[in-house]
Amino acid sequence: MKLFVDTNVLLDVFGRREPFYEDSARIWTLAETGEVAGFVSAMSFPNIFYILRRAEGYRAARKAMGLIRDAFTLVPFDLQITNQAIDSDIKDFEDAIQFFSALRAGADSLITRNTKDFPSGDVIIQTPAEFLATHFRS
Numbered sequence: 001m002k003l004f005v006d007t008n009v010l011l012d013v014f015g016r017r018e019p020f021y022e023d024s025a026r027i028w029t030l031a032e033t034g035e036v037a038g039f040v041s042a043m044s045f046p047n048i049f050y051i052l053r054r055a056e057g058y059r060a061a062r063k064a065m066g067l068i069r070d071a072f073t074l075v076p077f078d079l080q081i082t083n084q085a086i087d088s089d090i091k092d093f094e095d096a097i098q099f100f101s102a103l104r105a106g107a108d109s110l111i112t113r114n115t116k117d118f119p120s121g122d123v124i125i126q127t128p129a130e131f132l133a134t135h136f137r138s
Contacts, residue, residue, distance in 0.1 A: 001135070002037045003027065004102035005072065006112035007044040007094075009128055014052060014064055020113060023128035027111055030136070032071040040068060041101040042077040043094070075101040092117055099123075 005027060011017070012024035031038025045065060053061040077097065081104060085096035095117045102110040102123050109124040111131055118125045126134070 001109070002039065002105060002107045003031065003131070004039045004041075004075070004098070004105050004107035004110045004123070005031070006098050006110065006114070007041070007047050008113050009111055010040065010044060010048055010068060011051065012113070012128075014048070015055070020128070023132055026132055026136070027128045028071060038072040039075050039102070039105040039107060040072040041098055042074050043097055043101070044068070045074075047094075073105070075105045077101065080104075090117070090119065 009020075009024045009027060012020040013028050015021075017024075028038075030036045045068065048068070049061045049065060052064050081097060081100045084100040085093055088096045088100070090096035090099060095114065098112070099110065099118050107123050109126050109131055110118060111126055111128055112118065113127055115125045115127055115130075
């Protein structure tokens, strides 16, 4: 199963943001252990770096980049994805980039906490909790 993971889910893990941390960390672990194929947008790297550098410092931000790189497959952010995002009806440009990156990856699900911000149909849009309840909890 292929999962595309939105930036906010990764930030939940780094920030240990409650009540989202546990489910987001489980998604990360599934990708890290190869139980699912995990994908992230190349755009997530500078966004996360910027946020973590300001909150926790340069060294922590650099370490985070390596952790993401080692657990997930990067989906390149290119002209095609940019054009799709510009031409789409998705109101938030960053969300549009995430959505079209998920499509590029061939993801079965896009994992995000902002499900209402994404269109349905081409890929299943789920929160970490929804995905886990459907696939990894009895």
